[in-house]
Amino acid sequence: MVWQREGFETHEGEVGVLLADGSEPGPVFFDLGSGAYFHESTDWWVYDGSLRRPTATATRGRCACGWRGERTVPLDWQEVGSVGRDAYDVSGPERDWEAHMDDVATRAVPLPDDVADLLQTLRERLDELVDDEPVVVLRTAEKLDAIVADYGPLAARYIAGDSIPRPRLAEALGTTEKAAGSRLTHYTYLS
Template structure:
């Protein structure tokens, strides 16, 4: 997969990495494009939607845009009206459609969050208060805020050790990943980090 602009959330990271995807007239996804950046032919591979403009016949012309996610989810196809674009580049003419794709992916990410295992409200409130408190502390004492954040890391590593072992013993990786809103590799890495074993052992 080539380079492209993507969107993630802090909690789910690359398990749900969104982007604007491209569809060709036959409904297929185009191959990554090679952009030549120097006179010697050096360049980079990309799947950024804005390059699929059919320019010079080197790249196919996009028929539609849609939101895509690394988890396999896809949004609705949004057809491109090339007759109305005039002299505008694809990036200029279809920016509103790309924004709609991002908004649709935002809805997908929100659904992932809703489907993850629920936390007790008192824990949610405590986490909010901690975040607000550390942010406020950082305005007066950056070093104290850093120490507080580090203590949160230490507490997380200490308190999640046995839960990680229990989850590994009692639940399948598929069940764990679904409950945490992560893909299986992300869940494996999280369990390994908190349980202090190699995620690939």
């Protein structure tokens, strides 16, 4: 179960687990037979202690950006066994991740209202057209690509010229430092 919020794709959230000593376990590896590939998982429910896996004692929210929820929720494996992992209540960690995302969204640079309204109107109109007029939607995408190609590199040059530190840029964009750097590089060399 992965949580996502539109506009903040690098901030995927999920249920994280803690062991009895308070540490966060690494991924669990599954040997699916012969070969060099081993499947790995960090899904909360694989830490049930079976097959020499670590036993998680608590859950908490976690985000791909590195954020970890401060609040922990005890993990009751008997209840997981009786209700099933899909029905087990993990709403606490999800609420904590949502609060983290509210904070990320608050710190991100807001779009001017008129730009946000234009983008929302365009999205709604394209949604109306895509089934009956896919060529029109593709042509619109081409026009949007041209606008991005004009203004993305210009904005990237201004940002580079201002020497905005990566942590500040990442916060302003509502993304991770790695993704902010990738975006800046992408637009710098887009032509």
